[in-house]
Amino acid sequence: MFDNLTGRLSQVIRELRGQARLTEDNIAAALREVRMALLEADVALPVVRDFIEHVRLRSLGEEIKTSLSPGQVLIRNVRDELIALMGAANVTLNLNTPPPAVILMAGLQGAGKTTTVAKLGNWLKQQHHKKVMTVSCDVYRPAAIEQLRLLAHANGLEFFSSSANQAPVDIVTAALGQARKQFMDVLIVDSAGRLHIDADMMAEIRQLHDILQPSDTLFIVDSMQGQDAVNSAQAFATALPLTGVILTKTDGDARGGAALSVRQVTGKPIIFMGMGEKVDALVPFHPERVASRILGMGDVLSLIEVVEQKTDLQQAEKLAKKIKKGSGFDLVDFREQLRQMQNMGGLNSLLDKLPGMGQIPAAAMNQVNDRELIKLGAMIDSMTERERRFPDVINGSRKKRIATGSGTQVQDINRLLKQFKQMQKMMKRMSKKGGLANMMRGLSGNLPRGYRP
Amino acid sequence: MFGLNKNSTTEENQTGMLARLRQGLAKTRSKLFSGIESLIGTKRAIDPALLEEIEARLLMADIGVAATARIIEALSSAMRRHELNDMDQLLDTLKARMVELLEPVTRPLLIPDDTAKPFVILVIGVNGSGKTTTIGKMTSYFQDQGHSVLLAAGDTFRAAAIEQIQHWGETTRVPVIAQQSGADSAAVIFDALQSARAHAIDLVIADTAGRLHNKNNLMQELSKIRRIITKFDPSLPVEVLLVLDAGTGQNALSQAQQFNEVINITGLVLTKLDGTARGGVVFSIAHTLNIPIRFIGVGEKLQDLRPFQAEDFVTALLDIRE
Numbered sequence: 001m002f003d004n005l006t007g008r009l010s011q012v013i014r015e016l017r018g019q020a021r022l023t024e025d026n027i028a029a030a031l032r033e034v035r036m037a038l039l040e041a042d043v044a045l046p047v048v049r050d051f052i053e054h055v056r057l058r059s060l061g062e063e064i065k066t067s068l069s070p071g072q073v074l075i076r077n078v079r080d081e082l083i084a085l086m087g088a089a090n091v092t093l094n095l096n097t098p099p100p101a102v103i104l105m106a107g108l109q110g111a112g113k114t115t116t117v118a119k120l121g122n123w124l125k126q127q128h129h130k131k132v133m134t135v136s137c138d139v140y141r142p143a144a145i146e147q148l149r150l151l152a153h154a155n156g157l158e159f160f161s162s163s164a165n166q167a168p169v170d171i172v173t174a175a176l177g178q179a180r181k182q183f184m185d186v187l188i189v190d191s192a193g194r195l196h197i198d199a200d201m202m203a204e205i206r207q208l209h210d211i212l213q214p215s216d217t218l219f220i221v222d223s224m225q226g227q228d229a230v231n232s233a234q235a236f237a238t239a240l241p242l243t244g245v246i247l248t249k250t251d252g253d254a255r256g257g258a259a260l261s262v263r264q265v266t267g268k269p270i271i272f273m274g275m276g277e278k279v280d281a282l283v284p285f286h287p288e289r290v291a292s293r294i295l296g297m298g299d300v301l302s303l304i305e306v307v308e309q310k311t312d313l314q315q316a317e318k319l320a321k322k323i324k325k326g327s328g329f330d331l332v333d334f335r336e337q338l339r340q341m342q343n344m345g346g347l348n349s350l351l352d353k354l355p356g357m358g359q360i361p362a363a364a365m366n367q368v369n370d371r372e373l374i375k376l377g378a379m380i381d382s383m384t385e386r387e388r389r390f391p392d393v394i395n396g397s398r399k400k401r402i403a404t405g406s407g408t409q410v411q412d413i414n415r416l417l418k419q420f421k422q423m424q425k426m427m428k429r430m431s432k433k434g435g436l437a438n439m440m441r442g443l444s445g446n447l448p449r450g451y452r453p
Numbered sequence: 454m455f456g457l458n459k460n461s462t463t464e465e466n467q468t469g470m471l472a473r474l475r476q477g478l479a480k481t482r483s484k485l486f487s488g489i490e491s492l493i494g495t496k497r498a499i500d501p502a503l504l505e506e507i508e509a510r511l512l513m514a515d516i517g518v519a520a521t522a523r524i525i526e527a528l529s530s531a532m533r534r535h536e537l538n539d540m541d542q543l544l545d546t547l548k549a550r551m552v553e554l555l556e557p558v559t560r561p562l563l564i565p566d567d568t569a570k571p572f573v574i575l576v577i578g579v580n581g582s583g584k585t586t587t588i589g590k591m592t593s594y595f596q597d598q599g600h601s602v603l604l605a606a607g608d609t610f611r612a613a614a615i616e617q618i619q620h621w622g623e624t625t626r627v628p629v630i631a632q633q634s635g636a637d638s639a640a641v642i643f644d645a646l647q648s649a650r651a652h653a654i655d656l657v658i659a660d661t662a663g664r665l666h667n668k669n670n671l672m673q674e675l676s677k678i679r680r681i682i683t684k685f686d687p688s689l690p691v692e693v694l695l696v697l698d699a700g701t702g703q704n705a706l707s708q709a710q711q712f713n714e715v716i717n718i719t720g721l722v723l724t725k726l727d728g729t730a731r732g733g734v735v736f737s738i739a740h741t742l743n744i745p746i747r748f749i750g751v752g753e754k755l756q757d758l759r760p761f762q763a764e765d766f767v768t769a770l771l772d773i774r775e
Contacts, residue, residue: 036518042702045513109725110581110698140753141586142620147613150634154612195728222581226515226702228730249580252665254704277580277610 027059030074043257044230047085047264055081085260086287091269094215094243095128100179100187102212106205106240107220108232109193112248114144116220116274117190118151119282120246123272125157126280130185133158135175137168137208138192148190155279158184168192172208189214196235209240216243219266223250223273225258230265237266247285248274329427331388334420335380338373378406379416391417499537504529507547515702516733520740524550548767554736555763560745562692562720562760564600564656569688571603571649571657575642577675577716578696579708580663583724585614587696587750588658589621590758594748595656596625603652605645605659606631607638607678618660624755628652638662638674639681646685666711679716694747696722699732706737713742723761724750 031052038048058077095101103120105113117134124130134152138144145162152159160175172189179187189212194201209217219242221229236242245266247259250273263270270285380388382405387394394402399413504525511521527550528543537543564572574591576584585608592602604622606629608614615631622629630645642659649657661678664671682691695718697705712718723732726749735746746761 039512039518040703042515042704045509108700108728110583112581115580141617143613143616146616147611150612195725197729222698222700224579224698224701224704226700226705226730226734227513228515228700228728229702231729232700249665251667252579252704253667253707254702257702 041255041257044261097215100184102214103188103216104214111220111222121157122279132186133184134188135160136190137171139164140192196232202239223256224254229258229261233262233265244271246272251275382406514731514733517737520736551767558739559763562747568690573691574658582696582698584696592625593755600655602627602656603649603654604629607660608662609636610662639678672715694720699726700730705734720747722748727751
């Protein structure tokens, strides 16, 4: 989501690379670029001004150490300021209250509140083993309550029934009572989307807040929001004692400047980011990682987290043992790896998190797609068990059969077998003593400068 | 006052609509251009610092770096030619420049009488931009013009999306063609076209699931829907309407570009203009893609949909009294 900002800043910094030292002049030029980049990224103007001023003062007043180039000093300052702006800590919800802990969701229309309620409920249930009840007091938008009911049922969350002819105040009062009676750990309250300038509606949500006394009041923000994000965030923060922010739709290609604006204006931490339409697509927000990503350093930490979460540990151990024993890596194992890769959201989402990806033109990125992976999977699926275990038996007529079965060409099968042979060779090397260390040494030469694994 | 809806056939409650537009935009105006108005009021000298002030206001309206630069450049060159002697001239130039940028995309959506029936409006956009609500409003708008309407519940993905559009069908008393959740969206729309033809209905408005424009597979689904419509009858007139949230920042341009690549957009709707969001990004879209802006949404009520008018849009934004 922050790709374009990354690209812009990378260029600024490249231009600075040739400079002998930081002067008022060349800082000004670079900072103008930073300003433009931030504005294009939809960071609100007042926030941009603040930011630029901080970086400028800091850079000018600083003596440049001989070990750092002027460009590096500026990058470091921009990065430090970005982190400072987005908050330093990895904050989570206030669940340590007498149950039920109440979470109230607020935001503009179409920000993604209802979807986020389902995601958050699922997260609490999966990660914290909480008993979660959800309730909707959106009596205005047609079928809003029905939407939450369907989502709650699909994800095994309790749902407190409400109807569009009830008053929101009555709904939440009843829901709170029911949550207590059923010994729920958490009650998540979905509210109607409202404009921050709608006085009646803002009064209503204040009233809901008074009744619920939530342990968390979360402001839901669309990451595609423009300059107006400061206005709405300001108004919601004034009306309600917000405790945190959830940024939605970050799987789009928006530059996400709204994140910076909202954080600055409300002073509240961004707790989660919504990263897709599926119910598990909610990830904790890490300011340092996002700041690094803006600067083109990649989001390696998130990548590691995804890999850890989604890989099947047992499968991985089985494979490791097998390779150690020296018995060959076969197509069944290869198929398993392909499956796991797809589980992690496919190639694109993995590549997205790697350092330096900002500099790769979008057109080239588009060529990397998961179609190739799916094709490989189909080819292996079209093989017999024997062919998968012993790929050497695959002859011309078998190739023809596999190609027909998987809707591919014989050339594709040849390519797959060649790739597989290479992988097998690599695996063999790994199984030798010290093999892995050797391989890593070979790899690190390809990593971008400044990044140490 | 300003001639809103000159081309619209809904002559009745003209003043009511005007008032609503003004009212809706008033909030936008007061927040955004109160700054400019106060600048004007203070009788400041017209100098580069003032231009910078105006530039800041334009940027904060989401007009974007490039489009703002074009407007400011026009102003400052006029200043160099000593054409801007007082605030009125400055405002006139500013307004003229902005209207000029939007004039080419001010083309209302008219349903022709002499083409094959039904006329199809395919409504697309990212999640939460206001597609289904806009469909409800458009239904009422075209009913007022005397057209018979049928709705297609093409959003088969999001929970309760079908119920939501069925609700609008009940409110406006038009038939809704729907299948179960998870059904093929293209199939639903094909059904709707068949039904509309059988009942000689003028207009089919088809909903689609919200999708982010960078999701390749979901975009492919859209082009399939478009193909199916052509397959049903290649001579059908089709309006592909992209719904944009006025609160969206510069990403709206990317949305418009990528949707346009996959499925030729023929019109835009700008929603949620009743907040403080300014929708200034339409200036970049107009400049880059030249797609007509058909409607603006200015509230949650059925009648809160207006044909877009460049002159009025800018005038109301700048709050210049005539």
